[in-house]
Amino acid sequence: MKRILLVEDDPNLGLLLQDYLQLKGKFEVVLCVDGDEGLRAFTKQEFDLCILDVMMPKKDGFTLGKEIRKINVNVPVIFATAKAMMEDKASAYDLGGDDYITKPFRIEELLLRINALLKRVAQKEPVDAGPSQSTFQIGDYTFDYTTQLIHYKGQQQKLSTKEAELLQLLCLKKNAVLTREEALLSIWHDDNYFNGRSMDVFLSKLRKYLKEDPKVEILNVHGKGYKLLVN
DSSP states (O other), rough: EEEEEEOSOOOOHHHHHHHHHHSSSSEEEEEEEHHHHHHHHHHHSOSSSSEEEOOOOSSSSHHHHHHHHHHHHOOEEEEESSSOOOHHHHHHTTTOOEEEEEESSOHHHHHHHHHHHHHHHOOOOOTTTOOOOOOOOEEEEEEETTTTEEEEEEEEEEEOHHHHHHHHHHHHTTTTTEHHHHHHHTTTTTOHHHHEEEEHHHHHHHHHHHTTTEEEEEEEEEEEEEEEEEE
C-alpha cells in the first residue's frame, strides 16, 4: 500500500481528503495540520507522495516542500492552494514540485493526478537507452543515470529524478539538438507553460553542475531547443 503525506490546515477538508484517498485510492494517508507537524512526520516515515497545502500556519507549504526536497529529491510533491497566481505556480515548480492544483478542486481530479505521478515514478526507465548507455562521459565528468550521480575529480553531485532524465536526454543527443517539445513530452508528458518553466530551472541547475569543465556547455538553440556541446 502506497503511503501519502497530506498536510492541510483545514481540518474538514483534510479529513475529507484522507477518507476519500484511503477508501477510493487504497492509500495509507498520514494527515498533518501544519508544516512543522508535516516535516516531523516526513522525517519519521517513508512516503511515496506528498500533498502540501501552501497557505498554512507555522510553516507554509513552499517552505515545507523545500525542506522535504533536502531530505528526498525524488518523492513526488503536489502543491495545493486557493491562490491561482502565476508567480505561485512558478514557485511551486521552481522548488521541484511535480504538480500544482488550485482550490476548489474535484477530489476525483486529485486522485487522477496522484495516480499519474505514481505511475510515472514506477515506470521510470532510461529513455531509448540500453544497459550499456546508463553511463555517459561528459568531458571530465562521468554521469551515471542509474544512480543519478555526476562524478568529477573525486567529487559527486546527486541529481533529482527529473534532472537525471533531462541530462540523459541531452547525453543521448550530445552535440545535436534536443528539441524543447521532445524533452517536455518525454519527461513531463505535457509541453504546457508551467512544465516548460520547470524545465528551465532544471537546465540552469545542470549548467551549474557542469560549469567546472570549460569543454562542456548546454546551449540554447533559438526556436528549437538545447544542445549539450562537448569539445
